[in-house]
Amino acid sequence: MNGKPRYALIVAGGRGLRMGAEMPKQFLPLTGLPVLMHTMRRLAPHVDEIVLVLPVEHHSFWQELCTRYGFMSPHRVAAGGDTRFASVHSGLELVPDGALVAIHDGVRPLVSAETIEACFHAAEAAGAAAPYRPLTESLRYYTPEANHAVDRSQYVTVQTPQTFRSEWIREAYAMPYEERFTDDCSVYESSFGRPVTLVEGNAENIKLTTPQDLALAELLMR
Template sequence: MQTEKITAIVLAGGSGKRMGGTVKKQYMLLAGYPVLYYSLAAFQKSSVDTIILVTNEKEYCQKEIVQAYHFDKVTKIVSGGAERYNSVYAGLLAAEGSSYVLIHDGARPFVSQEMIDHSIETVKKYRACAVGMPVKDTIKIVDKSGFTVTTPKRETVWQVQTPQTFSYPLILAAYEKVLAKQVEGITDDTMVAEYQSDVRVKLIEGSYDNMKITTPEDITVAEALLKTSQNI
């Protein structure tokens, strides 16, 4: 019987323009470790079989992060592309032979073992899932002039996080379809999966702490969370 192979694709190719400074957000120190360290450490400890790191700083990541912290599940480091979806596709090509893939932003340091385990359990049932949380605030849909159009019911609106987890053949085919049609406005992997007409993405609860490091203020918040977090 063939064993199912589960691969984590960790994206660390962002430019970090909103962060400012000379150090990209995924390499900034957070409580003494690079931001990227935390998500790699979580997948290293998890039940995933292998990790593919997508970055444009391959030599630096190999020496200063993968080797330095003994992340032996990182079997491939591949170059990213111009946009996020290009980087994901590069990671997917490197994940050939996988049964399922978890796609995660390396700038989200608070991914937990529970999120990873729940994602793997859910994807085997639904083929596509993502972690997220219900929004806390009232959301407004506005027109191009900034005037409100409608107010969706808050209980139907979620903020989507990563990891986003898929059947490997499904998400690879969906990405190839999107790239062939040069679809614009793709901001996450669930949007790509939804181009497969028979696929509905199951949302499961992540954590409000599962933040993405984007601005300098986020580092301060993340350091505070680390002091009380039981996940890292």
């Protein structure tokens, strides 16, 4: 790989309540491997190092899983926080300045090589990038008092990996947490006011949240 060193910061702190399973969704089996291992395998060929952010109480269980499945992909583990914001902040401490860092949800195991590469290239050129998908259904603005149609062509959904120059996103995460921070791009924009470059992501790059998502991922991977 040419250019700046590349890091993947994979955040896997979810409890998976909507999945309805006994264990967190990042550890659930998917075509014979835990979801999180699939995610790491997708990113590994594109980066120099992986930083995995897990709650401290999951560290020993993760090591047991790695031993059980013979999972040898090199990575470092950081301690997750009470919020995603705190977890990303913790993981960024293991990423040096002068690098590019792709911050990715641990439960997005179907991100494509093309999406990963597009985000890295755009972030190297402009400082920040994120994958998006166009909306395909009609969209309405809604409140309990009123609702009306809006032009869906002016809106997109955003995926991960959201990718940045490491020193810029670390500086952004030095600010206190606010409720309006919905993803890494919102933290970056709040700090700098700089635009984020959007690149088209792949439709299969879904976030596994419900049992239906897990079933769909199983079908797509098979």
